[in-house]
Amino acid sequence: MTDPTERVRAAASARGLDVEIRERPAARNLAEAAGLLGLEPADIVKTLVVKRSDDTYLFALVPGDRSISWPKLRTVVGVNRLQLPDQQRALEATGYERGTIVPIGSTNDWPVFADTAIVGRRVAMGAGAHGFSLFVDADALISAYDAVVADISQPMDADA
Structure with a gap:
């Protein structure tokens, strides 16, 4: 498979996860992407890959209107x-x-850590390729990946 969205679809299917992938125009930033999709920035979940000191990684899922709280x-x-x-x-x-x-x-x-703010919502997120957005029930995603749900974010303007 050379199309990254096909890899996403196949992996979602293998986990019994219902996803919708939509093509969308390019966006310069998250706020513009939200507007193109008719969403608020909080409805877009940023997936951040985070490196540990032992060269392993994890995924942090954070609402678009918030940032990771590193502490x-x-x-x-x-x-x-x-x-x-x-x-x-x-x-x-x-x-x-x-x-x-x-x-x-x-x-x-990699292990998945999801911010508590995404629980109970249908969210949009990356879809493996530029110009596409994936829509999924956050609770189903959390369950499919046995994600750790915790308060891991902060308002965008916080300094922590």
């Missing part, structure tokens, strides 16, 4: 250091380019 995430994961990898390492860790990353169909089955 909270480190506490939940039980480590002292976490960082965002550079673009090449993120691609190697997931098989997806930044801006398209999603746990579904990742080339590695």
